[in-house]
Amino acid sequence: xxxxxxxxxxxxxxxxxxxxxxxxxxxxxxxxxxxxxxxxxxxxxxxxxxxxxxxxxxxxxxxxxxxxxxxxxxxxxxxxxxxxxxxxxxxxxxxxxxxxxxxxxxxxxxxxxxxxxxxxxxxxxxxxxxxxxxxxxxxxxxxxxxxxxxxxxxxxxxxxxxxxxxxxxxxxxxxxxxxxxxxxxxxxxxxxxxxxxxxxxxxxxxxxxxxxxxxxxxxxxxxxxxxxxxxxxxxxxxxxxxxxxxxxxxxxxxxxxxxxxxxxxxxxxxxxxxxxxxxxxxxxxxxxxxxxxxxxxxxxxxxxxxxxxxxxxxxxxxxxxxxxxxxxxxxxxxxxxxxxxxxxxxxxxxxxxxxxxxxxxxxxxxxxxxxxxxxxxxxxxxxxxxxxxxxxxxxxxxxxxxxxxxxxxxxxxxxxxxxxxxxxxxxxxxxxxxxxxxxxxxxxxxxxxxxxxxxxxxxxxxxxxxxxxxxxxxxxxxxxxxxxxxxxxxxxxxxxxxxxxxxxxxxxxxxxxxxxxxxxxxxxxxxxxxxxxxxxxxxxxxxxxxxxxxxxxxxxxxxxxxxxxxxxxxxxxxxxxxxxxxxxxxxxxxxxxxxxxxxxxxxxxxxxxxxxxxxxxxxxxxxxxxxxxxxxxxxxxxxxxxxxxxxxxxxxxxxxxxxxxxxxxxxxxxxxxxxxxxxxxxxxxxx
Numbered sequence: 001x002x003x004x005x006x007x008x009x010x011x012x013x014x015x016x017x018x019x020x021x022x023x024x025x026x027x028x029x030x031x032x033x034x035x036x037x038x039x040x041x042x043x044x045x046x047x048x049x050x051x052x053x054x055x056x057x058x059x060x061x062x063x064x065x066x067x068x069x070x071x072x073x074x075x076x077x078x079x080x081x082x083x084x085x086x087x088x089x090x091x092x093x094x095x096x097x098x099x100x101x102x103x104x105x106x107x108x109x110x111x112x113x114x115x116x117x118x119x120x121x122x123x124x125x126x127x128x129x130x131x132x133x134x135x136x137x138x139x140x141x142x143x144x145x146x147x148x149x150x151x152x153x154x155x156x157x158x159x160x161x162x163x164x165x166x167x168x169x170x171x172x173x174x175x176x177x178x179x180x181x182x183x184x185x186x187x188x189x190x191x192x193x194x195x196x197x198x199x200x201x202x203x204x205x206x207x208x209x210x211x212x213x214x215x216x217x218x219x220x221x222x223x224x225x226x227x228x229x230x231x232x233x234x235x236x237x238x239x240x241x242x243x244x245x246x247x248x249x250x251x252x253x254x255x256x257x258x259x260x261x262x263x264x265x266x267x268x269x270x271x272x273x274x275x276x277x278x279x280x281x282x283x284x285x286x287x288x289x290x291x292x293x294x295x296x297x298x299x300x301x302x303x304x305x306x307x308x309x310x311x312x313x314x315x316x317x318x319x320x321x322x323x324x325x326x327x328x329x330x331x332x333x334x335x336x337x338x339x340x341x342x343x344x345x346x347x348x349x350x351x352x353x354x355x356x357x358x359x360x361x362x363x364x365x366x367x368x369x370x371x372x373x374x375x376x377x378x379x380x381x382x383x384x385x386x387x388x389x390x391x392x393x394x395x396x397x398x399x400x401x402x403x404x405x406x407x408x409x410x411x412x413x414x415x416x417x418x419x420x421x422x423x424x425x426x427x428x429x430x431x432x433x434x435x436x437x438x439x440x441x442x443x444x445x446x447x448x449x450x451x452x453x454x455x456x457x458x459x460x461x462x463x464x465x466x467x468x469x470x471x472x473x474x475x476x477x478x479x480x481x482x483x484x485x486x487x488x489x490x491x492x493x494x495x496x497x498x499x500x501x502x503x504x505x506x507x508x509x510x511x512x513x514x515x516x517x518x519x520x521x522x523x524x525x526x527x528x529x530x531x532x533x534x535x536x537x538x539x540x541x542x543x544x545x546x547x548x549x550x551x552x553x554x555x556x557x558x559x560x561x562x563x564x565x566x567x568x569x570x571x572x573x574x575x576x577x578x579x580x581x582x583x584x585x586x587x588x589x590x591x592x593x594x595x596x597x598x599x600x601x602x603x604x605x606x607x608x609x610x611x612x613x614x615x616x617x618x619x620x621x622x623x624x625x626x627x628x629x630x631x632x633x634x635x636x637x638x639x640x641x642x643x644x645x646x647x648x649x650x651x652x653x654x655x656x657x658x659x660x661x662x663x664x665x666x667x668x669x670x671x672x673x674x675x676x677x678x679x680x681x682x683x684x685x686x687x
Contacts, residue, residue: 056180058082058300058510059192062283064309065345065505071307072280074287076297080188082179082510083202085171091207092178092190094249095214099240101135102247105170109136109161136161138217139177183213184220197225199268207250207258209266211240225267237263276312278351278365279305283503290516291507300510305503306345306518311338311618315348318613323353325609329601331574331589332359334610335366337483338585338618341490343520344499347583347618349483352592361592370462370479371588374603375434376566376575377455379534380488381474382431382439384446384454386530389647389681392428392537393632396438396649397677399423403440403471412471414440417567417602418547424651424675428536432543434565436475443474445679455480457525458488459498476568486577486586492538492562493579495628496531497522532630538562538578539627553608554578559619560626563611565603570596574606578615582622587611650678 059075073079097104103111111134133141140160164173183193193213194202205213215236216223223233238259245255274280283305287296295301315336326334338348351365386392399421403412414436416422422435430438443451449466451473456463463469463478470477487501499520507516537543539562541555548554554563554576563578572594577586587607590597597606653665654674665673 055298056080056082057188057298060287060296060299060301060303062280062303062305064305064307064312066309067304069275069309071275071305072277072284074284074296074301075186076294077186078182078188078298079186079192079196080180080300081191082189082300083175083191085175087203088175088178088190089203089205089210091205091210091250092202092213093174094244095207095210095240096135096174096178098243098247098249099211099214099236100138100217102243104135104174107134109163109165110134110158133157134161135177136164136173138181139173140164142180142182143176181217182220183216184224185226197267206261207241207244207254208237208261208263211244211258212237212263212267214240230264234264276307276349277355277363278367279307279312279346279349279503282349282365282368286503287507290504301515302508302510302512303504304506304508306340306343306347306505307349307503308347311348312350314617315350315614318610319350319353321613322610326353326589326606328598329571329574329589329606330591330596330598331601331606332591333361333366334587334589334607335482336585336587336610336614337367337486338583338614339483339486339490339501341493341499341579341581341584342522343518344487344490344502345505345518346483346501346503348585348614349503364592366588366592367482367586370481371573371590372476372478372568373480373485373575374476374566374568374573375436375439376485376564376577376603377476377478377480378431378434378439378474379492379538379564380455380458380460381443381446381451382427382537383458383492383526383530383534384451385427385442386533387454387526388446388450390427390442390446390679391632391646392426392533392630394427394647394649394679395424395651395677396427396430396441397423397675398425398430398435398437399675401437401441403444412440414472414475422546423670424677428540429543429546431537431564432540433547434544435547439474440471443471448473452478454526455488457498458491459500460484460488476566476573482575482577482586482588485575486584489562489564489577489579489586490584491525492531492534493581493584493627494522494531496524496526496528498525499523528628529630532628535562535579535627536630538564548604553604553612556612556616556619558624559616560624561615561619562627563608565608567602571599571601572596574601574603576603576607576611578611580615580619580622581625581627583615583618585611585615585618587614647679647681650680652676652678 057076057078057080059073059079059081061073062071063069064071137157141157144160179189182188185196187193187196190202190213194200194205197213198205198209215233221227222229223236225233241255241258244250283303284296287301287303291299291301315338319334319336333353335352336348336350337346339346349367351367352362353360354362356362400413405411416436417434421437425435425438448469448471452463452466452469460480461484462480483501491498499522502518504516505518506514508514539560544552544554554565561578561580563576566575572590574589574597575587587610589606589610653660653662654676655668655672
């Protein structure tokens with residue numbers, strides 16, 4: 001011990017020199033290690049140019065047909081919309097600089113003084129609690145790295161920040177930061193943050209609002225406006241405004257106004273904004289089929305749909321205003337779809353009475369669910385008949401008829417809605433009055449498979465197993481979709497030309513490049529004369545009066561419309577589908593679980609009032625235009641016939657086995673008169 005003390009006293013300078021040399025060696029080693037690490041990291045990290053060439057996830061936006069109404073925004077984890085430099089407001093720039101990096105315009109990607117200050121704090125706390133990351137470093141981390149608090153990640157962050165500063169201007173770096181950084185609540189970038197927290201565009205943000213948004217990136221969960229630390233958020237927001245004032249980044253009046261605002265009252269509550277939800281998810285499915293899920297959730301698509309916003313609201317209103325009517329008949333739900341016969345564009349789609357009502361399975365879109373259509377299917381059978389040569393003037397017998405075993409062992413003997421039989425009627429009268437027996441006879445003559453083929457040609461996508469169906473098909477014995485049937489009717493409105501229903505008008509990328517544009521098909525699927533005959537009958541109010549009355553809900557004063565109702569057995573479904581040359585609309589009412597409505601809940605009483613309400617107002621947007629008249633063909637002579645052949649109906653009356661005249665038959669007791677109708681074409685009897 002004495003010897004050691006003696007040596008210390010004898011050689012103090014030597015010891016100091018030795019310590020200094022050791023310290024310098026350690027410093028050189030550390031510096032060399034850092035330099036080598038930096039150089040290695042610099043060579044291994046991505047090029048700074050990769051920053052601008054990345055595919056940054058962006059939110060896809062679904063608009064109505066005008067582009068003025070946002071119906072819904074689709075995104076994955078990152079809800080983001082990229083703004084141009086000109087679209088980014090200065091209020092957001094100065095608030096961000098004051099909050100995150102007031103030396104942004106003077107440093108070269110890193111701030112050594114702030115880093116030393118953070119290092120001292122981390123050593124004292126024995127953890128990596130502070131990072132002192134500049135705006136450039138945060139951008140580098142967000143673009144290329146994880147958020148793990150490790151020395152390796154920090155080194156890479158520094159290296160990338162230096163690279164970025166060498167490749168881009170300060171304005172470009174700040175723009176990328178403001179477009180990409182997460183702000184919490186699934187908002188990425190200031191545009192989405194402004195919309196979520198203040199329901200406005202970023203360009204309209206005031207300084208107090210910008211300061212609140214700028215307060216969030218430091219700890220998005222902790223400072224969330226919807227979390228438990230609102231007081232701390234407001235305190236940080238005020239500090240940012242004060243910092244803006246100290247740095248003189250805004251004028252005194254702007255700062256004074258920002259301090260006076262009660263920012264807490266301006267924050268909008270959390271809500272999942274969606275308009276026309278059934279339509280929106282129908283669109284989303286169509287988009288995913290065309291572009292894939294990833295492109296829809298991250299591609300920033302701008303989707304201009306076919307939806308007419310006013311007609312959509314009218315459809316919703318038409319159902320809402322008839323809610324008491326629905327309840328009276330025991331119907332908990334209703335659906336409506338409307339489209340253009342000339343283009344196939346869907347104008348309105350109301351899939352249920354209330355999308356958010358779970359008690360009625362409100363999220364189910366009934367417009368695209370198979371349901372039995374009742375008598376609304378009859379026009380497809382008559383269209384098949386007209387194509388084969390029958391005419392609206394062709395006579396058919398409405399009398400009790402046994403069509404034989406229906407497959408269940410029972411005989412099929414259909415009855416009419418009014419419980420009566422009407423004798424010899426024309427096909428016009430039979431369809432207009434929705435008589436069941438003539439409809440079944442028509443189907444039996446033209447064929448079930450042929451009628452299904454006609455339905456498919458017009459746009460029905462169900463009824464694929466043709467062997468499953470018998471003669472009850474014409475009374476709604478097969479399930480079809482409301483959208484399909486409405487589209488099928490629109491072929492009659494469009495002179496025999498078909499347009500497949502579409503919800504998409506145009507889709508672009510974020511830069512406005514067109515990725516898809518809808519073009520109508522207008523495919524001629526049936527002879528125009530066939531379409532005109534069906535339209536003529538369904539628009540003939542006088543012909544339907546004997547059953548429906550003169551002021552029925554299929555009649556709209558001052559307008560020319562064609563329509564047909566449908567009701568299924570046990571009143572499980574009520575339909576009304578109708579059209580003008582410009583718009584076709586279908587309505588369904590009932591219960592999603594197929595629970596029967598009350599007796600008498602047929603289409604003319606439950607669905608038709610909704611249809612009438614909608615069409616009465618919707619038709620005000622279009623000129624009153626008559627349907628094109630069909631070429632009437634004499635049963636005695638065909639002159640310029642448009643069909644390949646004509647079927648002539650021959651009515652014969654018998655009494656006591658002897659043929660009598662029609663005049664005598666009308667005077668005789670109907671019970672003693674037998675009526676036979678034969679159908680002849682080219683001299684041959686049609687079986």
